[in-house]
Amino acid sequence: MNKLIYECHHVGDAAIALTLGTGIDLSTLDLVQQVSAYLEKHPFDGFMELVTAYTTITIYYDCVAVYRHHTDKEQLRKQENEADELLPYEIVQRHIQACLEGFQPTPQGSSGSGTDVMEIPVCYGGEFGPDLDEVAAYHHVTAETIIQLHTAHIYPVYMIGFAPGFPYLGGLPDGLATPRKPAPRERIPAGSVGIGGAQTGIYPLETPGGWQIIGRTPLALFRPEHEVPSLLRAGDRVRFVPITPEVFHAAAERSGRNGL
Known part of the structure; x- marks a missing residue:
């Protein structure tokens, strides 16, 4: 199983960006489309929308909703008061990382919005x-x-x-x-x-x-x-x-x- 390789960084205080490649090419376009479709099928509380670009996917979220959901879910805490120490960006990043552990790419060209x-x-x-x-x-x-x-x-x-x-x-x-x-x-x-x-x-x-x-x-x-x-x-x-x-x-x- 090939592990998805990407970089993750925050954009302002209500968005996070994934970088999936370095060049403008069809293989990166296909991967961006596949990953974005997968993330949309696995939203988190506070998810608003995502925007794709040449090599990136930017995920926008509601900070308050993200934090509130995290503090309300006891099973997400690994130690006492951890929720008070985590920022919304860190909560979202953890969700994305866990979500993409189950991502499996399909052959190139099969994930487009249409073959026509x-x-x-x-x-x-x-x-x-x-x-x-x-x-x-x-x-x-x-x-x-x-x-x-x-x-x-x-x-x-x-x-x-x-x-x-x-x-x-x-x-x-x-x-x-x-x-x-x-x-x-x-x-x-x-x-x-x-x-x-x-x-x-x-x-x-x-x-x-x-x-x-x-x-x-x-x-x-x-x-x-x-x-x-x-x-x-x-x-x-x-x-x-x-x-x-x-x-x-x-x-x-x-x-x-x-x-x-």
């Missing part, structure tokens, strides 16, 4: 992708080549962050990696598809941003009225599909989005 590939329609260039030509010039190719490269790959979702529903996608080919803009724009339209360094992603909301914008999708990536507001989750897989401006506008009208 989600297709994201994108209108490239023009008003939808003002930086497409700049990205093409940087790589000394045509804009059509950039579109072909960008739509030819399947991208795993490594994490959601920066803004609600913003997916950080891996798997960008070297021929598309492009530095961020020297000065960020004050307004990036919702749905904008960009390249930032060796990553590609989608802006779910109108925000400032410095990524190279090559297209835009009519899909809403953040839907606060839904029980699960983010369209994408870590572990999902994405493929971009090119569409025409006419298809974009028709889809945007159906979804009730305007001002695009």
